[in-house]
Amino acid sequence: MNLKDLSALLGLSQTTVSRALNGYPEVSEATRQRVAAAAEKYSYRPNTRAKSLATGRSMAIGHVIPISAQHEMVNPVFGDFIAGAGEAYAAAGYDMVLSLVQDSHEERVYRDMFAKGNVDGIVVHAPEMHDPRIALLQDIGLPFAVHGRASDVPTPYNWLDVNNKSAFQRATGFLLDLGHKRIGLLNGLETMDFAHRRRAGYVEALQTRGIAVDKALMRSEEMTENYGYQAVCEMMKLPDPPTAYLVSSMIPAIGIRRAIHDAGLKMGQDISVITHDDDLSYLRNGDDVPLFTATRSSVREAGRQLARILIDQISNPGKVPQTKLFEAELTVGRSTGPNVGAR
Amino acid sequence: MNLKDLSALLGLSQTTVSRALNGYPEVSEATRQRVAAAAEKYSYRPNTRAKSLATGRSMAIGHVIPISAQHEMVNPVFGDFIAGAGEAYAAAGYDMVLSLVQDSHEERVYRDMFAKGNVDGIVVHAPEMHDPRIALLQDIGLPFAVHGRASDVPTPYNWLDVNNKSAFQRATGFLLDLGHKRIGLLNGLETMDFAHRRRAGYVEALQTRGIAVDKALMRSEEMTENYGYQAVCEMMKLPDPPTAYLVSSMIPAIGIRRAIHDAGLKMGQDISVITHDDDLSYLRNGDDVPLFTATRSSVREAGRQLARILIDQISNPGKVPQTKLFEAELTVGRSTGPNVGAR
């Protein structure tokens, strides 16, 4: 069932039927009713391709998801973010098209998306400090919004981010309050904007308290489970090992647990660890100290909001870019002691 | 830069240019060279919408991802599956469009996808025992492939699945070999096909050894962390509690760990647990017993293969449906004792 068939059935022109369906004012109320009824009855769905060819808008948003080159893995938070974004798109009548790439900088991917005309806008994931994609997209004039930020990019653009710096500042402060003086930082790759900011928060918290920053206690690598395991194992062997760890998400927590276990220590007793995990409400009665930089549901909400920002930008091309900063939750569990593992 | 511009530039008709670009045989080699060079030079990209309007094929595959209604969460394995599928699509020139729905049975979603003509095929995720979507898709004539199976659906269709039954049979057998007689099963919702099969494997293993199947030791719910925690806590309070647990993935392992910890027991010492987790190669020197029903990389490979099957089906509409069964890996770690926790 296409427009032609439907209008023939109604004894109207395609024009009128199209207008009736798209809410144009010049069509009479009676006609609109008839058309709507018929469309419903025959469950008419306008062909997206034809529509977008005619209008020039594709009613689709592209997400370019970077895949870790070495480890070929997808960051699990994308799932939740995408779910939120998908909701917003569905509500606004947009489709979501996904493109997974090894090297997210592949200029071609973005240029092609634009040239092939199958998206009206793009969500940029996992930005680096000076991410070239932003200038690129501005250059080719494709609307976009960034999940995160690229701190070294001076021009304004749409972004939505979690306040990574303050989250890590507070978390470090919390460990310092417990009396810890040697705190291991397990961070992601610090070319990534979020990791850079997290480190800044950690460093600033230490400096504020006059604690020396020890490079031996700071690691920055791709967030694999094995990295977490190895890093903790190695730090444990230092002459003066950390008494606490601050673990950047999403480094899988299980590697940390195991390393601590291997060292013959008990988490939350011999050693303090602040990490991230989802749905840990009952942890509040446990002995861990979880840091929620972003819960699953808040990531979802972020997806929703960023999608809305982008859709808004597409609808109002002239509008000034919007930004949104989420303050990360820091939820603290009951520790086995007030001063766990601190010397 | 569109076909018209490009052909004008070359002093050729749109037809010739189109043919040259699409590898039709009748165009002369010299012309083809010229056209290719020009297309490259001006980085011409045919407009996907126009192309698919003309051809009737949209060169896109739809993935309809169910979201847990109660918990609004996305199964993290989708990320890896999608990554694999994305690879295959990219290689074949297809786009991937994602649609996240609360109720995956929403017939409308599928019908609309077809009617709106923006996908040439669909991947069905998370099938239930008698999943109505299969009949629906066959009815509307939209090519599809299922990630998993719907055992109660008799007609042939494309699917790719992990051998869930044998995996759980072997895992249960392994625990029985250790001497366990009371094995708790934490399963997903058994309306889901994979969970049903897993249970069947568990039950069959017990029956083969003449061990009574105790309903009190079998749980089936949505795979949240809290469910895992609660279920284990409750089973622990039984007069004759399990000495081992078999945990269906992706029930977050952390809930299980905590419940066992709360009960004052030590995993791999007082109690045996077979669960699933990724990238646990070093676990082989640990005290856990991991069951790999599907590693992250094998999920990825599954995505790749299922995508290929679907693309093949789209290209050869008459072809008989293809199926593929992956045998799950069962990797066993070193236990602290040969007979951990068994009575």
Next chain:
DNA sequence: GTGAAAGCGCTAACAA
């Protein structure tokens, strides 16, 4: 308030 006709960018008969 409604309709005829052109055109979005491409492909695919049909001619030449």
Next chain:
DNA sequence: TTGTTAGCGCTTTCAC
């Protein structure tokens, strides 16, 4: 081997 033409299904001037 190349070009002419019609049309994919829709929107959108423009005319009535």
